[in-house]
Amino acid sequence: xxxxxxxxxxxMAIVPKLRAFAISLSGxxxxxxxxxxxxxxxxxxxxxxFEPGTNMQAWLFTILRNRFxxxxxxxxxxxxxxxxxxxxxLVAQPEQSAKLxxxxxxxxxxxxxxxxxxxxxxxxxxxxxxxxAAAICGCAVGTIKSRVNRARxxxxxxxxxxxxxxxxxxxxxRAVIAANERR
Amino acid sequence: xxxxxxxxxxxxxxxxxxxxxxxxxxxxxxxYDEVVDQGVPDRFAELLKKLDSAxxxxxxxxxxR
Numbered sequence: 058x059x060x061x062x063x064x065x066x067x068x069m070a071i072v073p074k075l076r077a078f079a080i081s082l083s084g085x086x087x088x089x090x091x092x093x094x095x096x097x098x099x100x101x102x103x104x105x106x107f108e109p110g111t112n113m114q115a116w117l118f119t120i121l122r123n124r125f126x127x128x129x130x131x132x133x134x135x136x137x138x139x140x141x142x143x144x145x146x147l148v149a150q151p152e153q154s155a156k157l158x159x160x161x162x163x164x165x166x167x168x169x170x171x172x173x174x175x176x177x178x179x180x181x182x183x184x185x186x187x188x189x190a191a192a193i194c195g196c197a198v199g200t201i202k203s204r205v206n207r208a209r210x211x212x213x214x215x216x217x218x219x220x221x222x223x224x225x226x227x228x229x230x231r232a233v234i235a236a237n238e239r240r
Numbered sequence: 241x242x243x244x245x246x247x248x249x250x251x252x253x254x255x256x257x258x259x260x261x262x263x264x265x266x267x268x269x270x271x272y273d274e275v276v277d278q279g280v281p282d283r284f285a286e287l288l289k290k291l292d293s294a295x296x297x298x299x300x301x302x303x304x305r
Contacts, residue, residue, distance in 0.1 A: 178272070
């Protein structure tokens with residue numbers, strides 16, 4: 058049975074967001090694109106289990122998030138003798154993958170525990186509600202809220218933000234921020 | 241919470257300054273939106289087309305590659 062064309066259109070439209078989520082989670086474009094590919098394959102193969110009328114974006118994000126988590130656990134087992142250093146080997150070298158202007162943010166994000174990082178990205182960047190993020194991560198709403206708060210506090214510390222003026226490593230980012238503010 | 245107290249940067253226990261939070265959120269979204277704005281790479285458009293036409297064929301293996 059072919060997937061209904063309207064559904065394919067919807068999935069296609071979500072691909073850019075899936076990539077942004079995957080890159081934000083993993084910090085590595087190549088790995089992220091592999092994750093997106095696996096997610097799409099899995100989604101199409103299991104399209105019958107998607108309930109029409111529910112949130113397709115949340116469904117796809119859940120698949121991707123679970124793929125990322127299981128890969129993360131697997132890799133951690135593989136390198137666990139290098140105790141304490143597994144995070145460094147799991148996250149990509151930011152200088153290779155992320156745009157330079159986001160390097161500081163990328164480094165700070167990679168220092169977050171993975172559950173805090175995913176919560177912050179889902180709520181702070183993807184624009185999901187706390188309730189939707191909780192459903193994607195399979196945890197309570199209160200848990201998501203506290204993870205997001207802890208993540209923000211930690212980022213502020215890592216980035217050494219004393220005031221809004223300190224923020225933004227360079228002109229490009231400032232320009233983007235300024236442009237956003239004018240919207 | 242974080243144990244490393246960078247002088248002056250440690251957030252008060254009550255949470256972050258609203259403005260600082262807003263700035264973090266803005267940069268996070270800017271980084272994210274930059275990827276969103278790249279649209280759908282050809283690789284995925286082709287993959288979706290292929291997956292769609294393969295529908296109905298025997299299921300692909302559980303673990304891709």
